[in-house]
Amino acid sequence: WVHGDISNFDYIMALNNLAGRRIGDPNFHPIFPWITDFTGSSVSENWRDFTKTKFRLNKGDEQLDFTFDGPVPHHITDILSDITYYVYLARKTPIP
Known part of the structure; x- marks a missing residue:
């Protein structure tokens, strides 16, 4: 990946598989x-600040x-809850 042998997508998918x-x-x-970052006006400004x-x-x-000052009234520990995942799949455009 560092040397350009595989794409960023393939690298991230390999990490996900692992x-x-x-x-x-x-x-x-x-x-x-x-x-x-979609707020930049040029291509070089489109990377988000990773700091x-x-x-x-x-x-x-x-x-x-x-x-974080007070107690959290509700919290979902998952990145996507089950319902959010299925709503995403339902709205995703099918690939022919």
Whole structure:
């Protein structure tokens, strides 16, 4: 991957396979990182800042601090809950 022998997609899929994640498995679906920032005006500005989390980039430090000051009223530990996964699959455009 570092030398360009395989694509980024193939590399991330290999990592997902090593982690036990498979396409079509609702409990262990593959995870792909969010790496593109769509607010930039040029191609070189489209990579997101990896020094901050996605939440911190979207909400800011103040919101993040406020979120963890008190008890969390509800929390889903999974990246995608079961219902979110199936809604995503239902809305996904089928590939012919």
